[in-house]
């Protein structure tokens with residue numbers, strides 16, 4: 001069976017690597033954090049002291065790193081450390097330009113590559129129910145599919161190189177905007193004397209229905225599992241939402257797309273982060289809207 005090198009064992013990469021082990025893969029792991037390497041060892045990952053040691057005798061390498069600059073610096077070393085033909089997969093969420101450069105680096109060393117960002121958060125990573133959105137050649141996608149199946153539930157081939165990142169950026173722009181829309185509706189409902197439950201009962205079966213309302217409701221009560229019921233502990237942190245919205249605005253500027261609500265959402269999440277909420281769940285933006293409405 002395929003043996004896999006996994007680089008970046010953080011909130012997402014740690015549980016994803018553990019699920020690969022559970023599925024029977026041999027997984028060699030690397031992270032700059034010793035503590036995370038130790039945690040990974042406990043899930044059956046073979047901890048390695050360097051990138052070179054991690055990719056020794058593996059046929060696939062997965063990276064799950066914070067941002068484009070980390071991916072490019074790791075891939076620069078990676079592509080010259082593996083034999084040609086090694087499958088390289090980046091699951092991080094990065095800007096389109098970095099994704100394009102990573103694919104080009106891999107192609108220059110005759111390594112097939114995929115951009116494969118995920119949605120589903122840390123819960124989905126632990127449960128093995130992530131959604132993968134994948135960019136790259138169809139034949140390469142087919143090669144990677146069993147690996148994705150060990151970590152996720154929905155695996156979608158979005159098109160050629162960078163299409164996965166494009167889908168991720170567009171999806172999360174919808175998410176950021178829709179969470180603000182739902183938050184605004186609850187704050188307006190409060191002003192109008194409407195209970196949270198009444199608004200939820202109507203909107204969740206009417207045309208206002210969306211994931212930000214029905215799965216991730218930003219007020220406590222209607223959806224008991226949403227972070228609002230747990231003092232907005234993430235979940236999906238405000239810092240990550242701002243990161244993804246900034247990627248959408250970079251992509252919009254580069255392509256000439258007009259995204260006025262994406263721009264406004266970016267501005268509001270920037271303020272949310274500046275006010276000390278970077279570590280709070282992004283659905284906590286409702287509290288900013290409530291404060292701006294006079295409490």
Ligand code: NAD
Nearest residue numbers: 008009010011012013031032033064065066092093121122
């Ligand atoms: P994280 O910060 O917890 O993990 C990243 C890991 O990469 C860290 O442990 C860090 O030490 C390691 N790292 C950085 N540079 C390295 C290097 N040169 N060599 C080896 N290791 C290195 O981040 P995360 O929450 O796991 O997110 C990872 C990616 O997934 C990000 O791009 C994020 O946007 C995306 N993402 C996160 C979530 C989420 O809910 N956390 C959801 C979807 C997508």
